[in-house]
Amino acid sequence: MSSIVLCSLGNNNTNNNDTNNNNEEQDDGLPTALYRCRAPIASLDCMEEFTSGNEHTGAPTKEQLLQGYAQHTPVSAPNSALAPRQASITPGLRYRNLGKSGLRVSNVGLGTWVTFGGSGSPNSEQAEEVINLAYDSGINLFDLSEAYSGPRAEAELGRILQRQGWKRNSYIVTTKIYWNTKSDERGLSRKHVIESVKASLARLQLSYIDVVIIHKADPMCPMEEVVRAINHVISQGWAMYWGTARWTAAEVMEAYTNCRQFNCVTPICEQTEYHMFCRDKTELYMPELYNKIGVGLMTWSPLTMGLVSGKLEEGGVSLFSRSSIKNKYSSFSWTEDETQAANKESYSWIKERMQPEETRRQHEKLRDIAQLAEKLGCTVSQLAIAWCLKNESVQCLLLGAASVDQLYESIQSLQLVPKLNASTMSELERILDNKPARPPMVSTLALR
Template sequence: MSQLMLCSLGNSSNAGNDTNNNANTNSSMEDDDSYPLPTIYRCRAPIASLDCMEEFNSGGGGGGGDGLGNCGAVAGTKEQLLTNCIAAQAHRLQHPSPGIRYRNLGKSGLRVSNVGLGTWTTFGGVGGSGNEETAEAVIALAYDSGVNVFDLSEAHSGHRAETQLGRILSRRAWNRTTYVVTTKIYWNSKTEGRGLSRKHIIESVQASLLRLQLSYIDIVMIHKVDPMCPMEEIVRAMNYVISKGWVMYWGTSRWSPVEIMEAYTNCRQFNCVTPIVEQAEYHLFYREKPELYMPELYNKIGVGLMAWSTVTIGMVSSRTEDCGMSFLSRSSYKNKYSSFSWTEDETQSLYKEQEYGWKDKLVDEEARKYSDKFREVSALADRMGCSFGQLAIAWSLKNESVQCLLLGAANIDQLYESLQGLQLIPKLNASMMSEIERILDNKPSRPPMVSTLALR
């Protein structure tokens, strides 16, 4: 182990035995015993959620460009142009909105902001206007604030969202290295492109590239498992699109821990690229999977967590009296792995509920069950001087397992309000978190171990 440390950190006692160049290089280490340890990451991949990794973003913030990732016209060699592009990106990452941090997604090298923009409502989902000018303003505000993740899905707003985002990115002409685009391959037995066959996956990726007008997609996620398709075919197809350069990484959405482990096992068996992220629901009233199972998956196989919720995706009203029913009626607590389903059938039911006032009896019972807790949390948010949504965002990001939380916004005011919630994170100290735990009284715990001998 000591030899491993020596390979990256050096040793002041042995520096004099090396060449003069090595001695000069390690001189600063000999003078200062508190030489920073993060350089050990030369020998191993960084842990995803360490905020100390922010020091790797240090660098010049001047040079050509506007500080937002746009490289200005620079006369000179290609090396000079590249240097100015890197400097502009570093300047943008050094001056994000308060509370924005950058973390590795899973145990990969991909750096993402701790909040991303879920574009379902932005491009005309429930509560969205569908206006492209408004959507462009929201995306520009997110980018200028330091958000570098834009999440899409063919299930949310059809193919229109990818087409509109492609036009916006083309007009803005941002440096491609400064943002991350994620999209999903959606499995639904009622659509024309059924299943998750190799044919469907490859065709979906190629179609998304055309709509987005991009040369590659950063992350493609498989939305729900196809029980009729072998897992080997799915992982081999994802490995193929990555090897072709169309996709950089792949992940899953609304998969159970067992399904994720099965995919990982198949990837190792057939020498395929493993998934790096699971996109799952996480909020004050749904905690079991993100808090019990996702940290275990991260530590064992390196799968990170990109979280979304009915609050942060922009599904709630700005008024407190409407927010409780709107938020709680969007969730179903019957399935511990998928309490809210992003499917075409269920999104249609949301429109029916809004338009015709239709409600299910079970939904009303659930709303009554959680309404008291919601009112108490809302009262606590009022005492803190924030909204319920802002408190929910800050509370979710207190969980170190959440490497990226997707926010939703139909306009720039909603996005700005959500981003302000990041400043509440330092205020959620131990006593405040204990108060929230007392109100919720829903901290998940693993069932006790049962001996197989006792069952006989």
């Protein structure tokens, strides 16, 4: 006995389908089964692509963006949601869930180390121009830290946000805690965590922080105390989510296990360094953490922490001198402690890069990368950013900018990502010759 299966996509067709069914049952004498189902809903990414293609034929220029926020008028029609208004402004800008949470962030964020931290940072007016350009370009995430940016950065960003009057649900603020620039106290004790979050809220003039990042694992503090303190911060409404920065995969897994054991909120992201000369953790271990426990990936230093200038000199790429690197890092007390410890793997690449032999090898690779960038019609910096964005595991890439011109140039890297096809990526892999690979498994029986 056969049956006819009909799928109704609307109420207007229902009566017609019912009439046809009755006629068929009368004619053939066969029972008819009618199943009504809904049409599949298009994904948000797909909708953003349609919106981007229909509403705008190209990206606005830097002058148009600056004129838009100077007149306090939006570049396009405002929308209370995080993504739809801004995704149509900059081609290539996408919004993704951070980890397996519901928080949607732009695939590029603004890191404020260069904007607010250090002696070479721009003044308040220039910093506000950078923040406004980032927001009007579609970037909705601003990353801070009490360590390298300091209280001044949080206070400056808080004043800018209050002055602009943007809707609170249109931007995301993340800040990192561990060090304290005004005292010797540091670590992840319950006292320090709660006091740091409260102080950040006061400086930012916000009622809550979107994501609190733990800037370093504390070997002197029990993990149970850390996760319980963060859970208290979230339960009080001072923060919505929390994540980690520069933690090993084992430390992230330990935090997740303690959260499950004590019924606490689990972390949603890990901030890690990622660029052409630092790939192991990002490409080998972070995708595994995402698939197992839902920890997403937010990366920083796409330009090798300023060591790649993108400036061509005599056919090569200029690098900062070793003395300038040393002076730059010594301006922050927390990096002094890290670089002085020889067994710290997190900053081992800094010491290695200061060695003449390592600098020479990287200079040769950068010369070849510069030639490839010239063929693609972009700068070395843009190629480095696009290469990082090509990794699908990277949900948000933090960019630094000391000026509007620098940020605008970095944002244009989004349009370069589709041009990095298989042949181009293969050429880059040949030049870099550092694709990470897991060490071979060794049987415990063979070690006996």
